[in-house]
Amino acid sequence: MLAIVVMMTLGVLVAVGVGVYVAYPHRGEEMPVAPQLGNAMRKGVDALPTLADSESRV
Template sequence: MLLIAVAMTAILLLAAGVVAYVAFPHRGQRMPVVPWLGHAMGKAVNAMPTGTAPQDFYEPQETSAR
């Protein structure tokens, strides 16, 4: 029972962190109550490597006529 309570608490904390990130730092705004947390999230995101999508990803491809 204790393991379930600890797991649920960890899940709720992770979900709250995701909601806080999406609500403020992801949009470029400061967090009103804990600005240090938003700053830390922004630094963590800037430090992570990200992949880039190809430039022509959404351009239609020419199909050959049969």
């Protein structure tokens, strides 16, 4: 029972994090309450590898 509660809480936290990222840093806006968190989210996403346009053509 405890494992279900922990996993559901983790899932909700991830969903909230994605929603906050899409609402503010992804659109280039500052987060109103915690701008440091928005900067950290943006840096983390910028560090991830992405697929360039030239690489996506098969």
